[in-house]
Amino acid sequence: MVGAEAKWRGLSLACGAVAAIATVGACSNVGGAPGWRLATAADVAKLARDQTIPASEVPVDQKLAVSADFDGDGREDKAALMLNDGKGLRALFVFPGAGGAPIQLTAGEASNDLWNQGLGLVEPGVYATACGKGMGDAAAPCRPKLTLRNSAVELFTYEAGGVAFFWNGRAFEREWLTD
Numbered sequence: 689m690v691g692a693e694a695k696w697r698g699l700s701l702a703c704g705a706v707a708a709i710a711t712v713g714a715c716s717n718v719g720g721a722p723g724w725r726l727a728t729a730a731d732v733a734k735l736a737r738d739q740t741i742p743a744s745e746v747p748v749d750q751k752l753a754v755s756a757d758f759d760g761d762g763r764e765d766k767a768a769l770m771l772n773d774g775k776g777l778r779a780l781f782v783f784p785g786a787g788g789a790p791i792q793l794t795a796g797e798a799s800n801d802l803w804n805q806g807l808g809l810v811e812p813g814v815y816a817t818a819c820g821k822g823m824g825d826a827a828a829p830c831r832p833k834l835t836l837r838n839s840a841v842e843l844f845t846y847e848a849g850g851v852a853f854f855w856n857g858r859a860f861e862r863e864w865l866t867d
Contacts, residue, residue, distance in 0.1 A: 721781055721790045724770040727752045727802055731771060736803040747846050750806045756839035759855040761786055767807060767841040767853075771799055778802050780843050780853070782860065793853045793860055794843065801845070810840040810852050815865060818849070823867035834863050 729750070736746045753768040763785030770781050777796035784791070813836060818824055820832030836854055842865065844850030850866045 721770060721792070723772050723774055724779070724781065725773070727769040727771045727778060727799075731799075732803045735800055739800060739803070741803055746803050747806065752807060754807045754809050754841055756809050756841070757785070758782060758838055758841060758853075758860075759784065759786075760838040760857075767793075769802065769805070769807060769843075771802070772796060776800075780807075780841070782841070782853075791860060793841075793862070804846050806844060806846065808842040808844060808850070810836060810842050810854075810865070812836045812838060815852075818864035818867040821866075824864065831863060834865070 729752075732746065732750060732752075736743070753766065755764050755766050757763060758765045758767065761784075765785045766783040768781055768783070769778055771778050775796060776799055778799040779796045780793040782791045782793060815834045815836070817831055817834050819828065819830035824830075834852065834854070836852075838855055840852040840854035842850050842852050844866070848866075849864060851862050851864050853860050853862050855861075
């Protein structure tokens, strides 16, 4: 539906606008991310049902989108788990508050485990990383602490690991916080 309105934390955004995030079926070309749309609680429930995951195991407080100033420009950016129905994929995107093209932070991965994933915010501060806590491959390069000047978005799997995506001043980087 061209021109459909999408709601994002109280904002009404036109479907074709760069910062727009669409609801199910509203748009297939959302904010410069052709073929992608916002994942919803209905998607999570369907994916869990399709895999015969008991409802009691599906998180009830799952966040599929978060907002903060990730790049330090003073404008609220939006991060969202998006689905590509045609390819059966999910990916994490950031929609810069200053406009411009959305930034795809993760490669498209199979969407069937979306029911067990969520997003969170990591506030500015100093954090021990997964490798700094002794997790992961001891021979791999390790940044033991992560210092954030701006908020970061965390993509996590419930009862498993979480990775923070943070702005380094030029681009987004990732660092595992838990493993």
